[in-house]
Amino acid sequence: MNRLILTVLLTAALSHAAKNGNADPYVELDVPRDQVIAAALYTVHDNALKLNAQLFPLKPEEARDVRLELQTDAGWKEVSRVKIRENPYGNQRGDLSWTALFRIEDWDDSKDAAYRVRHGKNAIFEGLIRKNPIDQEEIVVAGFTGNSVKAGHGGDISRQDLVDNVKAADADLLFFSGDQVYNHTRHYEFWIKFCTDFADILKDRPTVSIPDDHDVGQPNMWGQNGKVSTAPGAVDGGYHMPASYVKEVEWAQTANLPDPYDPTPIEQGIGVYYTELNWGRVSFAILEDRKFKSGPNEVRVVEKGRADHVPNAEFDVTSIDKPGLKLLGDRQLEFLDAWGQDWTDADFKVALSQTIFCGGAHIHGKVGGRLFGDLDSNGWPQTGRNKAVDALRKAHAFHYAGDQHLATVFHHGVETFGDANYSFCVPSIANLYLRWWEPMEPKGGWKPGQDPILGNHLDTFGNPVTCLAVANPDKAPNGGDKLTTRAAGFGIVRLNKKTRRITMECWPRNVDIKKDKPYPGWPITIDQTDNYGRKAAAHLPTLKIKGTRNPVIKLIDEATGEWIYCLRIQGDTFQPKVFKKGTYTVEVDGKAFKGMEANQLNETKVVELAL
Secondary structure (H helix, E strand, C coil): CCHHHHHHHHHHHHHHHHHHCCCCHHHHCCCCHHHCEEEEEEEEECCEEEEEEEECCCCCCCCCEEEEEEEECCEEEEEEEEECECCCCCCCCCCCCCEEEEEECCCCCCCCEEEEEEECCCEEEEEEECCCCCCCCEEEEEEECCECCCHHHCCCCCCHHHHHHHHHHCCCEEEECCCCCCCCCCHHHHHHHHHHHHHHHHCCCCEEECCCCCCCCCCCCECHHHCECCCHHHCCCEECCCHHHHHHHHHHHHCCCCCCCCCCCCHHHCCCCCEEEEECCEEEEECCCCCCCCCHHHHCCCCCCCCCECCCCCCCHHHHCCCCCCCCHHHHHHHHHHHHHCCCCCCEEEEECCCCCCCCCCEECCCCCECCCECCCCCCCHHHHHHHHHHHHHCCCEEEECCCCCEEEEEECCCCCCCCCEEEECCCCECCCCEECCCCCCCCCCCCCCCCCCEEEECCCCCEEEEEEEECCCCCCCCCCCHHHHCCEEEEEEEECCCCEEEEEEEECCCCCCCCCCCCCCCEEEEHHHHCCCCCCEECCEEEEECCCCCEEEEEECCCCCEEEEEECCCCEECCEECCCEEEEEEECCEEEEEEEECECCCCCEEEEEC
16 A cells, blocks of 8 residues: 555544544554554664664554564565564553664664565565765754644645655754644554654654653643642643653654663653764754753742743742752753763764743734743743753754744853854744744844844843744734644754854745745854854963864863863864963863963964874
8 A cells, every 4th residue: 555545544544533532543543464564763873773663553463573674785684573562551542552673783884774674474664774974064954843733723734745855955864853743642643643644754864753742641741850740731740641651652752762871760660861862973962851840830920820821021030940940950961061071973062852942932822922931931940941051052062942833043142142052943843832932122132124023132031042033923824734824844954064054944834945945034054163152251372283183172171170161173273262261271182281371362372282
């Protein structure tokens, strides 16, 4: 059966199931037996391949093993056979898995490898494990978020335009930042729908798919280290659905990722997946924005009404930035600290997460629906937000994310405007809940003739941000296939390793990226070093490095022992900026040169360092 026809039939079956409350996947997902393999997601990191094959439900009499074969000069060769992860927590609704995880160590990533996943006699799913594009000048990452399937929001139309444009861009990596599933009790069935929609691009390129709140069965999420949530809206923090449900969601979407940095489970035995993926000499930090985040009930802003919404413009938002509140959590901050200093085989640092570190919208849900603070955003808690942004800027890391249902590019600040890194929040695939960026009090920083919603602003939590572009929905958006009025679309990021420039593109739905134009305001191009925009208080001498090119430079404040920032430079000459006068240690590819003084701006001295 043609897979497009299969997708159409599956859409109809799930719609029928949703209307009739049918929870039996054997009924609704009974596909031809040569089509039981729905998709395969994979990554390759540090010469280890992890490929997770997603299957439709098997019948009781069918085999429970799946084979991975590679094409060789002598034909197809079986390299691994694994048992299917079928239903590990019993028959609770949603706890189905039907996955087969393959892991191959000592993978040769220097060449393409054709593969096929097989089940039984007739089921075959073919794809390509791409070679590591370390020699490519440009690495292309396609970004997506918010895969609503609701007809009124355009979710019931084909995803073929997205598939075609990924192929046109020849993306090296796919990034789905969350809400791949918008059904709160039936993740398995609707994840199958996602897999069949995107199977044709998933099979041939590494994929990062990370779940967000709707994937794990709740409208918003503050994970609070895995506690059980009992309050409506989960405003008490934690998880509303059973831990078994959450585990299967995370397994289906993240089992193909490199091993976690620290695999220690959180409460209820729920796992973690934050980790690094190095692909094409780009080091990606994959984060879990909300797994450790504190819940709104910790700071209850109103006696009645929503605990996660700031009630009015007069409310003192600094009063809810209380000591002890968490955003990324201590574990992930420790990971980012180590990640930021390790530039092994990397020319760029990029953070991938569910959403951006600010309150990136003002109008929620409908025209006139102004919020004065949304605790579901990562603008709160402010101290936790600043720790996260500071960790990224020390690594000169660009931030790629989604979730806001609104495409934006921000230059973030900690102490002041533009002293940190850039973020790109991609638009939703189909926009379920509309948001607008419409700040009331611009702080300047825009160019003559520029829309005042751009430039410098304080978000609703007082965080300094500079808006470079936004794709607001129309004031009277349509549903159905007119998705541009709902500001739906996807993102493309191009990382040029030769020029060390980052180009962001924001595209509408149902366009041809080879012929059409992106949303107004895009593309936007920045330099890698712009991701630490803090102004210098002084400069060290210009360093002329002998014996190597493109070394890693790490700067350490000798007065405090703190590392200030780390970066793989381009070429063999670099003048470090510092943020206070003093004495510093410069590490060049791990070799320390101590006692280097910074006394003034634009120091004219040149120092040769031999490795």
